[in-house]
Amino acid sequence: MMGKLTARAIAERALEIGDAEGLDAVTIRRLASDLGVTPMALYWHFKNKEQLIIGMADHLIGGFAPKPADQRPWQEQLRDLTEGLINTLRTHPCAKHVIEQIDAVAVPNFLAVWDQALGLARTAGFSVEESCLITKYLLQSAIAIADAPVHDQAFLSGEDLAQQVRFKRLGLQSLPGESYPHLVEMAGPLVEPKDPHLYDTFGVDLVLSGIEALAARR
Amino acid sequence: MMGKLTARAIAERALEIGDAEGLDAVTIRRLASDLGVTPMALYWHFKNKEQLIIGMADHLIGGFAPKPADQRPWQEQLRDLTEGLINTLRTHPCAKHVIEQIDAVAVPNFLAVWDQALGLARTAGFSVEESCLITKYLLQSAIAIADAPVHDQAFLSGEDLAQQVRFKRLGLQSLPGESYPHLVEMAGPLVEPKDPHLYDTFGVDLVLSGIEALAARR
Protein backbone atom coordinates (compact mmCIF):
# COMPACT_ATOMS: atom_id res chain seq x y z
CA MET A 1 0.00 0.00 0.00
CA MET A 2 2.62 2.54 1.03
CA GLY A 3 5.93 1.11 -0.09
CA LYS A 4 7.69 -2.00 1.08
CA LEU A 5 8.61 -2.51 4.70
CA THR A 6 12.38 -2.57 4.51
CA ALA A 7 15.11 -1.96 7.06
CA ARG A 8 15.88 1.29 5.32
CA ALA A 9 12.28 2.47 5.34
CA ILE A 10 12.00 1.64 9.03
CA ALA A 11 15.15 3.56 9.90
CA GLU A 12 13.97 6.54 7.90
CA ARG A 13 10.59 6.64 9.59
CA ALA A 14 12.29 6.26 12.96
CA LEU A 15 14.46 9.26 12.17
CA GLU A 16 11.42 11.30 11.19
CA ILE A 17 9.74 10.52 14.50
CA GLY A 18 12.94 11.16 16.44
CA ASP A 19 13.60 14.48 14.74
CA ALA A 20 10.03 15.63 15.19
CA GLU A 21 9.23 14.42 18.70
CA GLY A 22 12.52 13.40 20.27
CA LEU A 23 14.26 10.05 20.46
CA ASP A 24 12.11 8.93 23.39
CA ALA A 25 9.12 8.94 21.07
CA VAL A 26 10.83 6.35 18.88
CA THR A 27 9.30 3.25 20.33
CA ILE A 28 8.99 -0.14 18.70
CA ARG A 29 5.25 -0.10 19.12
CA ARG A 30 4.78 3.50 18.02
CA LEU A 31 7.02 3.00 15.03
CA ALA A 32 5.16 -0.13 14.00
CA SER A 33 1.79 1.53 14.26
CA ASP A 34 3.08 4.45 12.18
CA LEU A 35 4.15 1.98 9.53
CA GLY A 36 0.80 0.22 9.66
CA VAL A 37 2.29 -3.01 10.87
CA THR A 38 2.59 -5.20 13.96
CA PRO A 39 5.37 -4.42 16.47
CA MET A 40 6.84 -7.87 15.96
CA ALA A 41 7.20 -7.22 12.24
CA LEU A 42 10.11 -4.91 13.00
CA TYR A 43 11.99 -7.73 14.69
CA TRP A 44 12.36 -9.41 11.35
CA HIS A 45 14.46 -6.48 10.08
CA PHE A 46 16.23 -5.53 13.32
CA LYS A 47 17.36 -7.95 16.00
CA ASN A 48 16.40 -5.52 18.76
CA LYS A 49 15.96 -1.84 19.53
CA GLU A 50 19.68 -1.25 19.84
CA GLN A 51 20.16 -2.43 16.27
CA LEU A 52 17.33 -0.16 15.21
CA ILE A 53 19.10 2.88 16.66
CA ILE A 54 22.31 1.74 15.02
CA GLY A 55 20.37 1.66 11.78
CA MET A 56 19.23 5.22 12.41
CA ALA A 57 22.81 6.32 13.03
CA ASP A 58 24.04 4.58 9.92
CA HIS A 59 21.42 6.27 7.77
CA LEU A 60 22.27 9.57 9.42
CA ILE A 61 26.00 9.44 8.76
CA GLY A 62 25.39 8.01 5.31
CA GLY A 63 23.90 11.39 4.52
CA PHE A 64 27.23 13.05 4.12
CA ALA A 65 29.35 10.46 2.36
CA PRO A 66 32.99 11.19 3.19
CA LYS A 67 34.87 11.84 -0.01
CA PRO A 68 37.98 9.73 -0.47
CA ALA A 69 41.13 11.39 0.75
CA ASP A 70 42.28 13.97 -1.77
CA GLN A 71 45.51 15.90 -2.13
CA ARG A 72 44.57 19.04 -0.24
CA PRO A 73 46.31 19.89 3.04
CA TRP A 74 44.93 17.99 6.01
CA GLN A 75 43.65 21.20 7.62
CA GLU A 76 41.19 21.77 4.80
CA GLN A 77 40.04 18.17 4.73
CA LEU A 78 39.54 18.14 8.49
CA ARG A 79 37.54 21.33 8.25
CA ASP A 80 35.31 19.83 5.58
CA LEU A 81 34.74 16.77 7.69
CA THR A 82 33.90 18.82 10.77
CA GLU A 83 31.49 21.04 8.90
CA GLY A 84 29.81 17.99 7.41
CA LEU A 85 29.30 16.54 10.87
CA ILE A 86 27.93 19.78 12.23
CA ASN A 87 25.61 20.06 9.28
CA THR A 88 24.00 16.65 9.72
CA LEU A 89 23.75 17.25 13.46
CA ARG A 90 21.89 20.46 12.65
CA THR A 91 19.48 18.97 10.14
CA HIS A 92 18.64 16.05 12.43
CA PRO A 93 17.75 17.23 15.93
CA CYS A 94 17.82 13.69 17.31
CA ALA A 95 21.24 12.88 15.85
CA LYS A 96 22.95 13.98 19.06
CA HIS A 97 21.07 11.52 21.23
CA VAL A 98 21.38 8.75 18.66
CA ILE A 99 25.15 9.11 18.53
CA GLU A 100 25.43 9.33 22.29
CA GLN A 101 23.48 6.16 22.88
CA ILE A 102 25.29 3.75 20.62
CA ASP A 103 28.78 2.37 20.17
CA ALA A 104 30.39 3.92 17.11
CA VAL A 105 32.12 0.64 16.30
CA ALA A 106 28.77 -0.89 15.36
CA VAL A 107 27.93 1.75 12.74
CA PRO A 108 29.60 1.09 9.35
CA ASN A 109 29.25 4.61 7.98
CA PHE A 110 30.55 5.97 11.23
CA LEU A 111 33.63 3.79 10.99
CA ALA A 112 34.29 5.24 7.56
CA VAL A 113 34.44 8.86 8.72
CA TRP A 114 36.31 7.84 11.84
CA ASP A 115 38.95 6.10 9.77
CA GLN A 116 39.30 9.11 7.54
CA ALA A 117 39.69 11.42 10.52
CA LEU A 118 42.30 9.10 12.01
CA GLY A 119 44.23 9.19 8.75
CA LEU A 120 44.18 12.97 8.64
CA ALA A 121 45.38 13.20 12.23
CA ARG A 122 48.28 10.86 11.41
CA THR A 123 49.36 12.89 8.40
CA ALA A 124 49.24 15.96 10.65
CA GLY A 125 52.03 14.32 12.58
CA PHE A 126 50.19 13.14 15.67
CA SER A 127 50.98 9.85 17.34
CA VAL A 128 48.61 6.93 17.29
CA GLU A 129 47.21 7.68 20.73
CA GLU A 130 47.02 11.40 20.12
CA SER A 131 45.10 10.77 16.91
CA CYS A 132 42.70 8.58 18.80
CA LEU A 133 41.94 11.35 21.25
CA ILE A 134 41.74 14.02 18.57
CA THR A 135 39.08 12.18 16.61
CA LYS A 136 36.91 11.74 19.69
CA TYR A 137 37.49 15.37 20.53
CA LEU A 138 36.45 16.39 17.05
CA LEU A 139 33.15 14.57 17.27
CA GLN A 140 32.29 16.00 20.67
CA SER A 141 33.24 19.49 19.53
CA ALA A 142 30.97 19.15 16.54
CA ILE A 143 28.16 18.24 18.91
CA ALA A 144 28.85 21.32 21.02
CA ILE A 145 28.84 23.62 18.01
CA ALA A 146 25.76 22.08 16.45
CA ASP A 147 23.99 22.33 19.79
CA ALA A 148 23.84 26.11 19.61
CA PRO A 149 20.38 27.47 20.32
CA VAL A 150 18.12 26.52 17.47
CA HIS A 151 17.73 29.30 14.90
CA ASP A 152 15.65 28.05 12.02
CA GLN A 153 13.60 25.16 10.60
CA ALA A 154 12.73 23.92 14.08
CA PHE A 155 10.22 21.14 14.28
CA LEU A 156 8.04 23.20 16.53
CA SER A 157 5.64 25.68 15.05
CA GLY A 158 6.87 29.26 15.14
CA GLU A 159 4.66 30.25 18.03
CA ASP A 160 5.58 27.31 20.22
CA LEU A 161 9.24 27.97 19.60
CA ALA A 162 9.04 31.64 20.45
CA GLN A 163 7.17 30.84 23.61
CA GLN A 164 9.67 28.18 24.60
CA VAL A 165 12.56 30.61 24.06
CA ARG A 166 10.82 33.23 26.17
CA PHE A 167 10.26 30.63 28.85
CA LYS A 168 13.89 29.57 28.96
CA ARG A 169 15.13 33.12 29.12
CA LEU A 170 12.78 33.90 31.95
CA GLY A 171 14.12 30.89 33.81
CA LEU A 172 17.66 32.17 33.47
CA GLN A 173 16.82 35.76 34.31
CA SER A 174 14.96 34.81 37.45
CA LEU A 175 18.03 33.11 38.89
CA PRO A 176 19.66 34.72 41.92
CA GLY A 177 21.83 37.42 40.37
CA GLU A 178 24.45 37.33 43.08
CA SER A 179 25.10 33.63 42.54
CA TYR A 180 25.02 33.53 38.75
CA PRO A 181 25.83 37.04 37.53
CA HIS A 182 26.96 36.06 34.03
CA LEU A 183 24.09 33.68 33.37
CA VAL A 184 21.55 36.33 34.27
CA GLU A 185 23.28 38.97 32.21
CA MET A 186 23.67 36.73 29.18
CA ALA A 187 20.24 35.14 29.33
CA GLY A 188 19.17 36.64 26.01
CA PRO A 189 22.08 35.56 23.82
CA LEU A 190 22.26 32.19 25.54
CA VAL A 191 18.87 31.13 24.23
CA GLU A 192 18.66 32.99 20.91
CA PRO A 193 21.85 33.82 19.07
CA LYS A 194 21.87 36.55 16.48
CA ASP A 195 24.21 35.30 13.81
CA PRO A 196 24.20 31.54 13.26
CA HIS A 197 26.59 31.72 10.35
CA LEU A 198 29.29 33.58 12.24
CA TYR A 199 28.57 31.21 15.09
CA ASP A 200 29.53 28.31 12.86
CA THR A 201 32.82 29.62 11.53
CA PHE A 202 33.91 30.69 14.99
CA GLY A 203 33.19 27.26 16.39
CA VAL A 204 35.08 25.44 13.66
CA ASP A 205 37.96 27.89 14.00
CA LEU A 206 38.03 27.16 17.71
CA VAL A 207 38.38 23.42 17.18
CA LEU A 208 40.87 23.54 14.35
CA SER A 209 43.00 26.21 16.02
CA GLY A 210 43.65 23.88 18.90
CA ILE A 211 44.60 21.00 16.65
CA GLU A 212 46.80 23.14 14.41
CA ALA A 213 48.51 24.75 17.39
CA LEU A 214 49.52 21.38 18.76
CA ALA A 215 50.45 20.05 15.32
CA ALA A 216 52.88 22.96 14.91
CA ARG A 217 54.76 21.79 18.00
CA ARG A 218 55.53 18.34 16.58
CA MET B 1 17.73 0.60 60.11
CA MET B 2 20.17 1.84 57.48
CA GLY B 3 20.04 5.60 57.64
CA LYS B 4 17.21 7.92 56.81
CA LEU B 5 15.61 7.93 53.39
CA THR B 6 16.51 11.39 52.18
CA ALA B 7 16.77 12.96 48.73
CA ARG B 8 20.52 12.98 49.12
CA ALA B 9 20.72 9.33 50.12
CA ILE B 10 18.53 8.38 47.16
CA ALA B 11 20.68 10.30 44.69
CA GLU B 12 23.83 8.74 46.11
CA ARG B 13 22.49 5.23 45.85
CA ALA B 14 21.30 5.98 42.32
CA LEU B 15 24.80 7.10 41.41
CA GLU B 16 26.28 3.92 42.85
CA ILE B 17 23.96 1.80 40.74
CA GLY B 18 24.57 3.93 37.66
CA ASP B 19 28.33 3.82 38.03
CA ALA B 20 28.36 0.09 38.65
CA GLU B 21 25.79 -1.14 36.14
CA GLY B 22 25.05 1.73 33.80
CA LEU B 23 22.38 4.41 33.90
CA ASP B 24 19.79 2.07 32.40
CA ALA B 25 19.96 0.01 35.57
CA VAL B 26 18.84 3.04 37.56
CA THR B 27 15.16 2.36 37.69
CA ILE B 28 12.64 3.70 40.16
CA ARG B 29 11.64 0.20 41.16
CA ARG B 30 15.16 -1.18 41.32
CA LEU B 31 16.35 1.82 43.30
CA ALA B 32 13.48 1.51 45.75
CA SER B 33 14.09 -2.17 46.34
CA ASP B 34 17.77 -1.47 46.91
CA LEU B 35 16.81 1.08 49.54
CA GLY B 36 14.38 -1.35 51.11
CA VAL B 37 11.38 0.77 50.35
CA THR B 38 8.35 0.95 48.11
CA PRO B 39 8.77 2.52 44.63
CA MET B 40 6.21 5.16 45.46
CA ALA B 41 8.24 6.28 48.47
CA LEU B 42 10.72 7.87 46.09
CA TYR B 43 8.01 10.09 44.66
CA TRP B 44 7.84 11.90 47.94
CA HIS B 45 11.43 13.10 47.50
CA PHE B 46 11.50 13.51 43.70
CA LYS B 47 8.61 14.63 41.56
CA ASN B 48 9.53 12.19 38.81
CA LYS B 49 12.45 10.31 37.31
CA GLU B 50 13.75 13.37 35.49
CA GLN B 51 14.11 15.17 38.81
CA LEU B 52 15.90 12.12 40.18
CA ILE B 53 18.49 12.26 37.43
CA ILE B 54 18.84 16.00 37.99
CA GLY B 55 19.52 15.16 41.61
CA MET B 56 22.20 12.72 40.52
CA ALA B 57 23.80 15.39 38.34
CA ASP B 58 23.70 17.94 41.12
CA HIS B 59 25.39 15.57 43.55
CA LEU B 60 27.94 14.74 40.87
CA ILE B 61 28.94 18.31 40.11
CA GLY B 62 28.81 19.20 43.79
CA GLY B 63 31.79 16.88 44.12
CA PHE B 64 34.21 19.42 42.80
CA ALA B 65 33.04 22.70 44.27
CA PRO B 66 34.23 25.50 41.99
CA LYS B 67 36.44 27.84 43.96
CA PRO B 68 35.44 31.49 43.78
CA ALA B 69 37.23 33.43 41.08
CA ASP B 70 40.76 34.22 42.19
CA GLN B 71 43.37 36.57 40.80
CA ARG B 72 45.28 34.14 38.62
CA PRO B 73 45.22 34.54 34.83
CA TRP B 74 42.09 33.13 33.20
CA GLN B 75 44.07 30.44 31.38
CA GLU B 76 45.05 28.79 34.65
CA GLN B 77 41.57 29.01 36.11
CA LEU B 78 40.04 27.59 32.97
CA ARG B 79 42.51 24.73 33.05
CA ASP B 80 41.65 23.97 36.66
CA LEU B 81 37.97 23.96 35.84
CA THR B 82 38.48 21.65 32.85
CA GLU B 83 40.60 19.23 34.81
CA GLY B 84 38.01 19.16 37.57
CA LEU B 85 35.31 18.28 35.10
CA ILE B 86 37.40 15.56 33.51
CA ASN B 87 38.20 14.16 36.92
CA THR B 88 34.60 13.78 38.04
CA LEU B 89 33.70 12.34 34.65
CA ARG B 90 36.44 9.76 35.19
CA THR B 91 35.47 8.80 38.72
CA HIS B 92 31.80 8.44 37.79
CA PRO B 93 31.34 6.28 34.69
CA CYS B 94 27.67 7.19 34.40
CA ALA B 95 28.29 10.94 34.64
CA LYS B 96 28.48 11.24 30.87
CA HIS B 97 25.02 9.81 30.30
CA VAL B 98 23.58 11.74 33.22
CA ILE B 99 24.82 15.04 31.84
CA GLU B 100 23.69 14.19 28.33
CA GLN B 101 20.16 13.37 29.37
CA ILE B 102 19.26 16.46 31.38
CA ASP B 103 19.01 20.19 30.86
CA ALA B 104 21.93 21.92 32.56
CA VAL B 105 19.70 24.83 33.51
CA ALA B 106 17.88 22.62 36.01
CA VAL B 107 21.02 21.66 37.94
CA PRO B 108 22.08 24.30 40.50
CA ASN B 109 25.66 23.13 40.91
CA PHE B 110 25.98 22.94 37.16
CA LEU B 111 24.83 26.53 36.81
CA ALA B 112 27.57 27.56 39.23
CA VAL B 113 30.43 26.12 37.16
CA TRP B 114 28.78 27.31 33.97
CA ASP B 115 28.60 30.84 35.31
CA GLN B 116 32.23 30.73 36.35
CA ALA B 117 33.28 29.47 32.91
CA LEU B 118 31.25 32.23 31.26
CA GLY B 119 32.99 34.82 33.40
CA LEU B 120 36.43 33.49 32.51
CA ALA B 121 35.57 33.53 28.82
CA ARG B 122 34.46 37.14 29.09
CA THR B 123 37.66 38.24 30.82
CA ALA B 124 39.54 36.46 28.05
CA GLY B 125 38.01 39.01 25.73
CA PHE B 126 35.37 36.94 23.98
CA SER B 127 31.98 38.34 23.11
CA VAL B 128 28.82 37.21 24.82
CA GLU B 129 27.89 34.78 22.08
CA GLU B 130 31.40 33.49 21.69
CA SER B 131 31.61 32.85 25.41
CA CYS B 132 28.37 30.94 25.23
CA LEU B 133 29.76 28.64 22.58
CA ILE B 134 33.11 28.27 24.31
CA THR B 135 31.56 27.03 27.53
CA LYS B 136 29.52 24.40 25.73
CA TYR B 137 32.59 23.44 23.77
CA LEU B 138 34.56 23.09 26.98
CA LEU B 139 32.07 20.69 28.50
CA GLN B 140 31.90 18.51 25.41
CA SER B 141 35.67 18.46 25.12
CA ALA B 142 35.96 17.34 28.72
CA ILE B 143 33.60 14.49 27.91
CA ALA B 144 35.74 13.48 24.94
CA ILE B 145 38.92 13.49 27.00
CA ALA B 146 37.40 11.66 29.93
CA ASP B 147 35.97 9.09 27.55
CA ALA B 148 39.39 7.70 26.74
CA PRO B 149 39.57 3.92 27.00
CA VAL B 150 39.26 3.01 30.65
CA HIS B 151 42.62 2.43 32.29
CA ASP B 152 42.11 1.77 35.96
CA GLN B 153 39.57 1.32 38.77
CA ALA B 154 36.99 -0.01 36.37
CA PHE B 155 33.84 -1.36 37.91
CA LEU B 156 34.31 -4.66 36.14
CA SER B 157 36.51 -7.28 37.67
CA GLY B 158 39.97 -7.44 36.17
CA GLU B 159 39.28 -10.57 34.18
CA ASP B 160 36.05 -9.34 32.70
CA LEU B 161 37.71 -6.10 31.70
CA ALA B 162 40.65 -7.79 30.01
CA GLN B 163 38.31 -10.06 28.12
CA GLN B 164 36.15 -7.15 27.05
CA VAL B 165 39.19 -5.25 25.79
CA ARG B 166 40.35 -8.28 23.85
CA PHE B 167 36.89 -8.61 22.38
CA LYS B 168 36.74 -5.01 21.23
CA ARG B 169 40.17 -5.16 19.66
CA LEU B 170 39.26 -8.31 17.80
CA GLY B 171 36.18 -6.56 16.49
CA LEU B 172 38.28 -3.72 15.11
CA GLN B 173 41.00 -5.95 13.71
CA SER B 174 38.52 -8.13 11.87
CA LEU B 175 37.19 -5.18 9.91
CA PRO B 176 37.88 -5.09 6.18
CA GLY B 177 41.40 -3.64 6.02
CA GLU B 178 40.92 -2.00 2.65
CA SER B 179 37.94 0.01 3.89
CA TYR B 180 39.24 1.01 7.31
CA PRO B 181 43.04 0.86 7.15
CA HIS B 182 43.72 3.15 10.10
CA LEU B 183 41.17 1.58 12.40
CA VAL B 184 42.63 -1.87 11.83
CA GLU B 185 46.17 -0.67 12.30
CA MET B 186 45.36 1.28 15.46
CA ALA B 187 43.09 -1.30 17.03
CA GLY B 188 45.41 -1.88 19.97
CA PRO B 189 45.95 1.69 21.13
CA LEU B 190 42.32 2.54 20.44
CA VAL B 191 41.07 0.21 23.13
CA GLU B 192 43.91 0.29 25.67
CA PRO B 193 46.08 3.39 25.89
CA LYS B 194 49.52 3.17 27.45
CA ASP B 195 49.93 6.42 29.27
CA PRO B 196 46.76 7.86 30.79
CA HIS B 197 48.57 10.75 32.44
CA LEU B 198 50.13 12.01 29.23
CA TYR B 199 46.77 11.40 27.62
CA ASP B 200 45.23 13.88 30.05
CA THR B 201 47.66 16.74 29.65
CA PHE B 202 47.59 16.42 25.88
CA GLY B 203 43.81 16.57 25.86
CA VAL B 204 43.63 19.65 28.06
CA ASP B 205 46.37 21.29 26.02
CA LEU B 206 44.37 20.61 22.90
CA VAL B 207 41.29 22.34 24.25
CA LEU B 208 43.02 25.32 25.81
CA SER B 209 45.30 25.87 22.82
CA GLY B 210 42.28 26.47 20.66
CA ILE B 211 40.76 28.94 23.07
CA GLU B 212 44.02 30.77 23.67
CA ALA B 213 44.77 30.95 19.96
CA LEU B 214 41.46 32.66 19.26
CA ALA B 215 41.76 34.87 22.32
CA ALA B 216 45.08 36.15 21.01
CA ARG B 217 43.35 37.41 17.88
CA ARG B 218 40.94 39.68 19.78
Added chain:
DNA sequence: ACCTGAACACCGTTCAAGT
Protein backbone atom coordinates in the same frame (compact mmCIF):
# COMPACT_ATOMS: atom_id res chain seq x y z
C1' DA C 1 10.94 -15.02 3.61
C1' DC C 2 7.98 -12.18 6.02
C1' DC C 3 4.41 -11.14 9.23
C1' DT C 4 0.76 -11.91 13.12
C1' DG C 5 -1.24 -13.08 18.02
C1' DA C 6 -0.83 -13.94 22.48
C1' DA C 7 1.84 -13.74 26.42
C1' DC C 8 5.72 -12.32 29.81
C1' DA C 9 8.40 -9.40 32.58
C1' DC C 10 9.29 -4.98 33.24
C1' DC C 11 8.67 0.10 33.23
C1' DG C 12 6.96 5.17 35.19
C1' DT C 13 3.21 7.23 37.38
C1' DT C 14 -1.46 8.37 39.73
C1' DC C 15 -4.50 8.19 43.36
C1' DA C 16 -6.47 6.96 47.47
C1' DA C 17 -5.32 5.40 51.78
C1' DG C 18 -2.65 4.58 55.90
C1' DT C 19 0.44 6.35 60.12
Added chain:
DNA sequence: ACCTGAACACCGTTCAAGT
Protein backbone atom coordinates in the same frame (compact mmCIF):
# COMPACT_ATOMS: atom_id res chain seq x y z
C1' DA D 1 5.34 14.69 56.84
C1' DC D 2 6.30 10.38 55.02
C1' DC D 3 5.19 5.93 53.22
C1' DT D 4 2.19 1.88 51.32
C1' DG D 5 -1.18 -0.83 48.02
C1' DA D 6 -3.51 -1.36 44.13
C1' DA D 7 -4.16 -0.07 39.60
C1' DC D 8 -3.20 2.00 34.77
C1' DA D 9 -0.97 2.65 30.53
C1' DC D 10 2.96 1.75 28.42
C1' DC D 11 7.39 -0.58 27.31
C1' DG D 12 10.82 -4.42 24.81
C1' DT D 13 10.98 -9.08 23.69
C1' DT D 14 10.03 -14.30 23.03
C1' DC D 15 7.79 -17.94 20.97
C1' DA D 16 4.69 -20.40 18.39
C1' DA D 17 1.97 -20.01 14.55
C1' DG D 18 0.32 -18.39 10.14
C1' DT D 19 1.06 -17.39 4.75
